[in-house]
Amino acid sequence: MTNIDKYAYSSKLKHTAPLKKLIFAMLALAVCLWADSVPVSVLVLFIMGWCTVYKGGTPVALFIKLMLVPVTFLIIGVLTIAINASGNKDIFLFSIAAFGTHLGVSQSGMQQAALLFFKSTGAVSCLYFLSLSTPIVDLLAVLRRLKVPKMMIELMGLIYRLIFVLLETADTIYTAQSSRLGYANLISAYRSLAVLASSLFIRAYKRSDELYTALESRGYDGELSVLEEPFETHWTEYIPPVTINLVLVFIALLLKRYTGGVL
């Protein structure tokens, strides 16, 4: 499992206002989806890649490795959309006969698949820019400013912290089980996994109780209020991210007009 989170803490962009990063990434994501255009998608990919690697200092190899994570879904999804069945084999660029019909790829299916491939890749790069530069804690601060319900934010904050506590527990249990041959064959593996999950559950339950007690002793009265370090920002700082996206919109409009939406 690749945990992106820890890279966010070492990013050079960590101290940039999270709202700015969020706006930048979400606008680009929206433009990428709306524009429906291969060049715009590729442009988004490069802008986000450049910002992450050059501005944020994330290793290129890591960025590429992460881009490959959703590739399974991407390939299966795109292929499924591209390949169609029809009794008439002439609509396909190439096809094979199977199950008493023809399976093949048509010109438009091919185009749709290619477009989707680039669009998704561009969109994923926006997601990575955000998560490789912005720790979850900072994102939660933004969500609080955006008036997301308090209960939601508190749960998110707690869950985020507890994920790591439980992951460590699960990892320790897993190691202890493997050292006693718990995963030596399929039947043991199922048994071990069930035992792991159930003891994890009981541990989690106990922990929640301990956590409540500890918070109570620190004066908890229903709200997890903390002091957040505000990020000093001036409105002018929002000009560059918005401008970049406006340029992208402009390019998309131009492409639509002069290429008739082919690109």
Added chain:
Amino acid sequence: MIENILEARNLYYTYNDGTQALKGLTLGIKQGKTTAVLGGNGAGKSTLFLSLNGILKPVTGEVFFKGLPLDYSRKGLKNLRKSVGIVFQDPDSQLFSASVFQDISFGAVNIKLNKEEVRKRVNMAMEQTGITHLKDKPTHCLSFGQKRRVAIAGVLAMEPEVLVLDEPTAGLDPIGVSEIMKLLREIQQELGLSVVIATHDIDIIPLYCDYTYVMNQGKIVLSGTPKEVFGQPGGLRKVNLRLPRIGHLIEILKDKDGFAFNDTANTISEARRLLRDWKTSQDKSAEGVLKHVRRN
């Protein structure tokens, strides 16, 4: 000045599952001192601590803070918890936020201080515990010892009068132990705090504590200065505890090997003094003999 800032009188506590954790416990925590509560696993130390902070309410018996019985109303508890802070044994069940800074600020925010004051206190607490450099790190990337310091800082930021710590040295290596104990000693002296430590690490008590209670099966069985308590090895052994190793050595030397010490010793420096004095007296007596012989 009140001598005992906290007092427990004849506490009884039984858990839902029927475990009797406290059975008539009485103790007093001296203002401005470090008090150790020594006891084996399962002696009831944690239950005692939760009672001092009002989390558990004893079935019978009472807890007094500054001479007044605890007020278990919402407001009373809030005030109490401002003054009596607990640091739990496992920092992972105490730290709830992924941000070190935010976690430390929690208690201070709860007592409704203004932002400036909270920030000031958090920064101070981080400085006192030596974790200022960890400010921007996520909690889950810290080492065990660092997490424990964050937990301590979170309680210090509330500026309590009593700091209660459950097994503060558990899981730490020798250097970690002496660092955390020195830190506590420093904080205690600098801020004039009263510190209570639950531990089964016997060897640290003579080094860092002013007063010791020995707990067994929900009761106090011995109490006094470390010197007094460790002067009763029989009583300690009866409750499955032992002397500090140095104390044990000195005891054996005295009782079995004919070293005529006129005192006990539980720390290296005490033992050293004892042995040095003994040596000098031996040398002197040898000289005495010599002189005596020569004179005749």
Added chain:
Amino acid sequence: MIENILEARNLYYTYNDGTQALKGLTLGIKQGKTTAVLGGNGAGKSTLFLSLNGILKPVTGEVFFKGLPLDYSRKGLKNLRKSVGIVFQDPDSQLFSASVFQDISFGAVNIKLNKEEVRKRVNMAMEQTGITHLKDKPTHCLSFGQKRRVAIAGVLAMEPEVLVLDEPTAGLDPIGVSEIMKLLREIQQELGLSVVIATHDIDIIPLYCDYTYVMNQGKIVLSGTPKEVFGQPGGLRKVNLRLPRIGHLIEILKDKDGFAFNDTANTISEARRLLRDWKTSQDKSAEGVLKHVRRN
């Protein structure tokens, strides 16, 4: 007979997050002895142990079991883990089943023994660790010390040749510590096991271990019998460790207070012998002086 049942040669290991845990570590575990691996938190002890059992595969370097390099195939690992059992630090993450009996049988069942054999082994392991009376208890009702015994029994039921324990004394009170260490000593001698103990509890090493490796930052920095290792206080302090308290006292007495010991001592009994001998020699020399004086 092979002298070293397990050997690690020049191991390097780096975790996914970039932490270099082992940096050229070499050591040998002597057959039929108790070997301690002493090191502070984060020295890499756990990583080393996981490599000995084939859970982690070193990036470079090799581990040898009975003179043969480890075989990391599915079958090879299965055989290895049957022979090299690890008892982890936190018994809670090792005990998962509803009852003690069931839990101890976990490993034995996984090596596909028949029911009769499993039952026999589990009963034997419970006897060896003195927990037969806990057989039908649910694991979560046990005390901490009992849980650790169950964890040890669970590994013993696989009848390993090497028993590796990570911090076996952590979290135990003094009596618990000496009980578990005596138990290990007994098991080791009775079954002719080779035992490896990772610990930062310096004071137990001279009492219970035959050989000691001192680990720091992924490497072995000192090795030898406890006597040899603790004869190098400078080397220990350099890696943030210290002498056993008794050893420290004797060192100071010797170096600073003019006690002319001709040896070092790290346990109470060693120190006692040293001081007794010294006293006798003093008495003798005093007598000698007397005699000398008288004769003249």
Added chain:
Amino acid sequence: MLKKRIWILSLIVMFTLLPRTAFAMHIMEGFLPPGWCISWGVLTIPFIILGLFSIQKTVNEHPRTKMLLAMAGAFVFVLSALKLPSVTGSCSHLTGIGLGTILFGPTAMTVLGLIVLLFQALLLAHGGIATLGANTFSMAVVGPILAFATYKIIKQAKGPQGLAVFLAAALGDLMTYVMTSIQLALAFPAETGGFMASLAKFMGIFAVTQIPLAISEGILTVLVFNAIAAYGKDELQDLKILSKEA
């Protein structure tokens, strides 16, 4: 010749990729057109609000449940990160929908599911932000409701506990994938045959892996549930506070 080669090639691609699709069943970032992203998001919001109200009510009555819910969320996240052993030796993952729903109730699972999905997107790059609404709808709304209904119906019919747990988990898992296929088919109807043909394509492909996976999830959930019932009786008792509300 060429055709044959394509046929074989695509088979190879399918069989190397398919066993790893369990996680990938979250619709990836950027895969859905904006209109669908928004529609699924809007459709999900009422369920989230409902869930939040229900949680708020429970927490007001029992303050401890806030920490418990957070633990539950983290538990589901970690559960879904566990590797599920399979016959082929490759790994897939649990969804945890069935277990989570039985333990914590469907309303809580909706909110927890949303948070878990968001963290999966941000921390593991599984799923996405634009597709969060669609994924939440299938994984945290439809899945839990079906799982819960199955569980309750079988319990009411005095069916065996094991069967109830098994079917709740297996159907919860399966329904999630059916829903995802519907979402994909709606967004990408086939050129010939439209929505139904597309749905057949997606369901056909995912059925290969999802049916065995749903069965595995069912079996494992039964094992886990039995283990919890064996030595977590008190915990289960307390959890009724959470799940009774639904």
